[in-house]
Amino acid sequence: MTLRMSTTGRMSTTGRMSTTGPTSTTGAMVRRSLVALVRQPAAWLPGVALPLVIAAVFTANYHSAAALAGFPARLSYLRYLLPAVVMIGSLYAGIAAGSFVTDDLASGFQRRLLLTPVPRALIVAGPLVAAAVQALAQGGLFLVVFRLAGGGWPADVPLLLAGAALLAVAVAGLAIAVGLRTGDNEVMQSTFGVLLIAMFASSAFFPATLMHGWFAAVATRSPLTWLADGIRDARPVPALITPLALAAVTLSLTALALRRGDAR
Amino acid sequence: MRLRRGISLIGRIAARNLLNIVRIPGNVITVVGLPVLTLVIFSGAFDRITTVAGFPTNQSITWMTPYAAALGAIFAGLGSAFNVQRDIANGFMDRLLVTPASRACLILGEVAGSIGRALIQLVALLAVAIPAGLRMPAGPVALVPLVFLSAGVATWSGLCGLALMYLMRSAQALGAVTGILLLVGVLSTGLAPLRYQLGWLRAVARVNPLTPVLAGGRQGFLGTISWGQTGPALLALVAVTAVLGLLTAFGLRSLTAAR
Numbered sequence: 001m002t003l004r005m006s007t008t009g010r011m012s013t014t015g016r017m018s019t020t021g022p023t024s025t026t027g028a029m030v031r032r033s034l035v036a037l038v039r040q041p042a043a044w045l046p047g048v049a050l051p052l053v054i055a056a057v058f059t060a061n062y063h064s065a066a067a068l069a070g071f072p073a074r075l076s077y078l079r080y081l082l083p084a085v086v087m088i089g090s091l092y093a094g095i096a097a098g099s100f101v102t103d104d105l106a107s108g109f110q111r112r113l114l115l116t117p118v119p120r121a122l123i124v125a126g127p128l129v130a131a132a133v134q135a136l137a138q139g140g141l142f143l144v145v146f147r148l149a150g151g152g153w154p155a156d157v158p159l160l161l162a163g164a165a166l167l168a169v170a171v172a173g174l175a176i177a178v179g180l181r182t183g184d185n186e187v188m189q190s191t192f193g194v195l196l197i198a199m200f201a202s203s204a205f206f207p208a209t210l211m212h213g214w215f216a217a218v219a220t221r222s223p224l225t226w227l228a229d230g231i232r233d234a235r236p237v238p239a240l241i242t243p244l245a246l247a248a249v250t251l252s253l254t255a256l257a258l259r260r261g262d263a264r
Numbered sequence: 265m266r267l268r269r270g271i272s273l274i275g276r277i278a279a280r281n282l283l284n285i286v287r288i289p290g291n292v293i294t295v296v297g298l299p300v301l302t303l304v305i306f307s308g309a310f311d312r313i314t315t316v317a318g319f320p321t322n323q324s325i326t327w328m329t330p331y332a333a334a335l336g337a338i339f340a341g342l343g344s345a346f347n348v349q350r351d352i353a354n355g356f357m358d359r360l361l362v363t364p365a366s367r368a369c370l371i372l373g374e375v376a377g378s379i380g381r382a383l384i385q386l387v388a389l390l391a392v393a394i395p396a397g398l399r400m401p402a403g404p405v406a407l408v409p410l411v412f413l414s415a416g417v418a419t420w421s422g423l424c425g426l427a428l429m430y431l432m433r434s435a436q437a438l439g440a441v442t443g444i445l446l447l448v449g450v451l452s453t454g455l456a457p458l459r460y461q462l463g464w465l466r467a468v469a470r471v472n473p474l475t476p477v478l479a480g481g482r483q484g485f486l487g488t489i490s491w492g493q494t495g496p497a498l499l500a501l502v503a504v505t506a507v508l509g510l511l512t513a514f515g516l517r518s519l520t521a522a523r
Contacts, residue, residue: 060465061455064316200305215308
């Protein structure tokens with residue numbers, strides 16, 4: 001869906017978007033992001049395929065890790081991996097949101113939006129909500145696939161989905177800030193690689209208690225460890241507070257980028 | 265005379281390929297950073313997996329170094345595919361095609377560039393792995409099969425990238441090249457030996473040509489070097505290189521015909 005602006009500063013999609021009501025403006029921005037997401041399979045398909053491929057390959061290689069002393073009792077390696085898989089999906093959803101904003105910046109659409117009376121915060125509201133929705137949908141799909149593959153259900157399904165959605169918003173905040181700052185989609189997308197590496201240096205794929213040396217020290221202190229373990233052990237405080245705190249930081253960066261006028 | 269000119273042309277194309285490592289800053293990350301990060305991350309995160317009974321080594325860095333070299337070589341070949349994509353997009357390839365240069369030299373030059381990139385990565389990788397405790401029961405000669413592994417996989421990756429770029433001629437082909445090469449990389453014995461893998465992966469890894477090449481490259485780090493491991497590795501390297509070479513030549517002919 002393309003937003004068109006009239007010379008009076010009004011924008012129309014299928015209908016008209018009034019610039020007077022923040023609720024309708026937010027609704028239009030969110031709708032635009034969601035429609036763009038649904039219409040471009042390239043924006044969500046890798047976010048579904050990559051985590052499942054990683055789960056299949058890692059489980060096929062490391063299933064015997066569950067027999068190691070110190071591995072969480074009563075968990076198969078597949079079951080252990082579920083939070084990691086959901087988190088990778090969230091990373092991807094966040095990066096897709098960043099890509100959406102960076103593309104808007106490159107095409108000049110962002111500049112036209114800044115000329116309208118739309119509050120700047122609402123400009124990024126659409127991609128942020130789309131990232132959360134994408135993470136929720138992917139998380140639901142991963143739960144079903146894991147259940148069918150014999151991984152069972154996690155201890156707390158709503159907690160897992162909420163953690164996934166909040167992480168997606170946090171990553172989207174970072175990706176949008178990087179996209180606004182650099183205006184370069186390639187640079188923005190490289191944050192996915194950095195975040196994926198950060199996930200390996202956490203307990204997402206392997207228990208931090210089974211690592212040693214400096215790597216164990218890094219993994220134990222990683223916020224991604226608190227999130228993954230919180231989801232795995234159904235502990236709401238680390239599972240929700242960690243991504244909320246990350247989101248607060250990254251959204252501040254986004255706000256800073258918008259205020260500095262990087263979007264121009 | 266003709267041979268000397270051909271070798272000179274291959275050298276110049278390879279040098280141009282290598283020069284892009286420093287001219288495009290992002291390339292330093294993929295050429296040096298990614299293989300080293302792969303080594304550090306996998307040997308750090310899955311260190312304890314080597315304590316599972318019967319694992320060929322109890323030191324994850326020893327198991328992972330050849331795999332990181334293979335993944336690095338895959339990235340090296342991908343770099344050549346990116347170069348060719350840029351050349352096609354900015355018209356440099358058209359200019360190359362109207363020169364009297366042999367088509368084989370154009371391919372071999374990029375492949376030589378891929379091998380050069382892979383060997384740079386290997387040096388960076390060993391500079392981290394050896395101080396971190398990489399074991400070589402066979403002695404320094406263990407590095408010889410590793411060099412073959414690195415150069416051979418870079419040749420595969422370079423040829424595969426060139427073939428797809430010549431045939432598809434678009435930036436979208438880069439996604440296909442990356443996906444295919446990374447799948448070959450992960451569906452092998454890179455992370456764990458065959459007998460520890462689940463049935464479906466074991467079946468795929470058994471027929472993956474990267475598996476014997478990895479076994480050949482690892483042998484000097486796990487024990488002694490033997491023809492029993494070296495022979496299948498060399499056979500796989502030669503056979504896959506021949507197939508991909510033909511495909512690349514066909515791709516370049518198709519690109520020439522389309523221009």
